[in-house]
Amino acid sequence: MARVIMPLPHRDFDPSEVAVSWRVLTDRGHEVRFATPDGGPAPADPIMLDGVGLDPWSRVPGLRRVRLIGLVLRANRDARRAFTELERDPHFHTPLRWDQASAGDFDGLVLPGGHRARGMRDYLESAVLQRLVVAFFDADKPVGAICHGVLLAARSHRDDGKSVLYGRRTASLTWAQERAASALAHVGRWWDRDYYRTYVEEPGQPEGYMSVEAEVMRALASPGDYVDVPHGAPDFRRKTSGLARDTIDDARPAWVVRDGKYVSARWPGDAHTFAANIAELLD
Template identity: 60%
Template sequence: MPTALIPVPSRDSDPSEVAVSWRVLTDAGHRVVFATPDGAKASCDELMVTGEGLDLWGAVPALRRFPLLGRVLRADPVARSAHAALVDDPAWNSPIRWPEIDIAAVDGLLLPGGHRARGMREYLESPVLRAAVVAAFRRGLPVAAVCHGVLLAARSVDPETGRSVLHGRKTTALTWALERKAWQVARVTRFWDRDYYRTYREEPGQPDGYMSVQQEVTRALAAPSDFLDTADPVQRSGRVRDRLDDERPAFVVEDGQYVSARWPGDVHTFAKRFAAKLQA
């Protein structure tokens, strides 16, 4: 039974990218091991689970339980169902510690995303996780990264080459178009937490989008053209999500043993492609 390792931060990982990936992998007969910073059970971003707090009235305790826009922005019913099953799963409740990660003991590595700076920065900035990513690429294991998970991969520099493990590879990630669209909406509807959808903001003098996932990942690649996006209007809309039996809305990039995707709307197809590489 192939084993997939999924490291996550203590909190604020994306529930769709974690739970749907777990569901697809386990349904395919694979074993999943989770890893957290301290070995304690993690929690996904609760706003993406419930949608509460994403509307103009979301700061009002008596009203936040009645989301409107939040119902659109949160995880869809399939992902919420997967998340409800995940929180009772023994693997989710008994993770290993990040320092205990042994890439030689697993068959593949999956890097989910999440955007909320409160919890995601420890994940994106972890030297331990970056070393694990480098080790996985060196061993030629299947590696999958989605959304901000691609940013973790891009920041993983192989000390032997001095370059990112993604240098010379084709990849996608959360695009600036999708990131900006969600951020612009939340700046109005979640006005008390205007940067909820931005993990990192530009410093003075940096151009618009410089600290977006797409632009930082692109800077780690051999050429800007190695970052791939789609021209398909359905895939670009950010409104239609894929299903196990409908890959049409998804945009997933494969480069050898490496699989990447943009956002939760790609995750069924993304996880299926990774599961197939594990099986192979």
């Protein structure tokens, strides 16, 4: 059995990326522990669990729970079931503090994502977590990063100033995915249009400059090290439609990139395959 540490923000993490990864790893016999800024339990992004708040009438009394866009974008049935099971795990309710997590105490590191600025920015900007990421890479232990978790890895720099992803091949949430979700939010969540954008461009910056993809690419040795689904790949449409999600038995919709002991993926729809790859490395 391997021991895995999964840092979480103080709130608003993506429930699919956390719960599915936990479910797959624990089903394979591994122990998953969690860490939060203060050592207290962290709540998931509620919108990604129930879908309430993603439709344009969500603020109208009596219509709040009528969901169309919300049903499409929220966690799917597999992920919601996994999250319900996760909430019964004692480790989930007794996390370590971020500064108590050590690469010497664990065999692997999993970096999940999320996108709401209120919860995610402290996680993505934490010097404590960035040092932890560097320690795992320097120890050559398995590291998995999905969605915005890849951004945390990209921001983790060694003493020479280079990211731990410099010289690595990686995937992440793509600008196409981030832009499409943001466009839906501009319609469905018109009062909070940047719900899907953790960082937005400043005046004078080109569109997408502050996207996850763009910042991750700036940390790499070469733009070619950023690996997206190539045109002509098997199941290309399934992988890129934003509608199909993988399952434990069907990896066709997923896109996961492995480089040595580093595993990366794009979004919740890759979570089963992402976690299965980490489990293989731990095994």
